[in-house]
Amino acid sequence: MADGKRKTFKRKSEPEDGARDSTDELRNYLSSKFASMRDDMHKEITSRDVLLRKLEESVTRLSEDIAPVKDYVTAEMEEEDDDASSQSSDSPEGGAPQDGDQETEEERNNRAQNRYVDVMMSLTEIRMNNEEKTQKVRGFYEKIYKASPFTSLMLKFLERNGGVKVLIDCDSNNISNLVGRLVNLDGAKHNGTAYLTFADIFECKVYSGGKAGVISVNERGQYVDERFDPEVSLAQSLAQIVMYLIFKNRGCPYACGDEMYEKLYEKIVLETSQKKDSVTMDGCVYHALSMKSSLAREVSLISVVPGMLVKYGSKEGMSKLLEQMPFLTFFFMQHVIPKMRN
Template identity: 70%
Template sequence: MAGAGDAVEILPVEEAVARDGVTEIEEGSRDSTDELRHYLSINFASLQGEINALHREITSRDILLRKLEESVTRLSEDIIPLKDYVTAKMQEEVHSDQARNGDQETEEEENNRAQNRCVDVMMSLTEIRENNEEKTQKVRGFYEKIYKASPFTSRMLTFLERNRGVKVIVDCDSSNISNLVRRLVSLDAAKTHGTEFHAFTDFFQCKVYLGGKAEKSKVYESNTGRYVYKIYDPEVSLAQSLAQMVMYLIFNNRGCPYACDDELYEKLYEKIVLETSQKKSSGTSVDQLINDALSMTSYFAREVSLISVVPGMLVKYGSKEGMSKLQEQMPFLMLFFMQHVIPKMGS
């Protein structure tokens, strides 16, 4: 894994520049690089360098090389559409409140039917502790909010609707899962108690545990003083836990968002996690969900947790604001989710 103290490697493109001036690679990518710098204040050169380094490592594998070259092209070309997508989603939010014609109303009715069917299936996969009608409606509201938050989160629930392999267990009377599971082993491989978790994804049992009681705030004492922790929204934690389960079902790699033998996307995701961690370490302000994911002790736990931040933020803030925050704070993670994870959900 690349680290901050690694030696800088002279890449083939740089050697060519020293010999011949401008290379064909630079000529072909200059326009997309200029556009990237215009829309995002992020240095793409380090990511390009990482992918080129990977290119050298796996030269003996022609198929993977072709995938790598295609990925480099897509990454450079698709950053700009990401901004366009956010703008389009904002406009869509505005227009959704305006009067609709007959065809649009029909489409809305079809969407509502699809939502109700999906939510019905998710409710059939859900067990509610000491259930009653009020709790049933509350949990149903969690799924409805996740479905409505974004096309990405609705796709996630639709995937689970089709697979039907997950079981969700909810305690609406508590904000933690201690009444559902007393002791467990965390993603950091630490033995701990259910009181430590608002939600937990048990990959091996295909179960998601959720404390369904919302919390406005929680006060903590530490050596540095007393502070108030974040507001707890059960539907946000549920979206993140379900996202982790989806990663597990799709990629079969302990919850990581890439297959075990996919060196290309493993290296690419590793680079994204590293850059996001460096942004946090540099003092750049990031959302609490990002901070929580990057505060995990092990690298494996950070990998599994960080990808679930994308649906978490879309549910927490809604499509418009959530997309804007993701574009600002984690543009490459958002692009990875759109370009690599979402297509897998539909395949």
């Protein structure tokens, strides 16, 4: 911050007379920062040069302000996880227990989870299926659901909106047995062997290999072998479908004609791309930014948020996201999540 001081927040365990609930305070704080950033751009939307300068100034201010709230965002994630589990288990949709039944919290949470996993399984076709493969794929969806309230929300969104089809080959780490040649968002044609997973956005189909493996990632000019898990790449592909269903804009996380959010997101992608040359980031980020076209980078990068939450879990994943890509994470929380909920 300009005066060199760091803002502090009180946790719920440290109540103060007359103070607001710390979760509400955090939400209001983050919302006001995002709203301020958005309003500044709205006033200058007619001038691209002025807009980009405003974005630069806003990003700098947000960079100074975001550091002291990282722990509190993580805490909010955990609290939202508890709230989401409670709400989904208490809702009539989850199947209320019969009178006289005593259901534990774990049983309620499991019932809510099973509902959405069952729906995803009904939308999934497994190549040369058997009981072992069915349980393996079910485990993928369970891990996605449990990773964070944000990733569970993706599955809930897909249940309500439908139309997606998932094809999985548990015998391979690529999709060559599921589909032949594909054209990616860069316009490049490849065989299925080139893809761990692929989201055919316009057909609302996801192709995914079901075996873990190792891929080579270009990190700051050096290729590094990195393990990948199929549920991570599956979560990213599902996220791309969700973006398409919400915004109807080729998988970009903003609506067609929404110049304000388009310019904001372009700036965030640019800032992240520049930062990757000086800061070590997750392999998911490097892969997304390795795409050649701006469209492919935009579509791929937003899916890194749920991907990293599944990869590392809610607390560690959010911590890494805020360390490596605070603005992208902020954009996802303040713009994408509300749209998904609505």
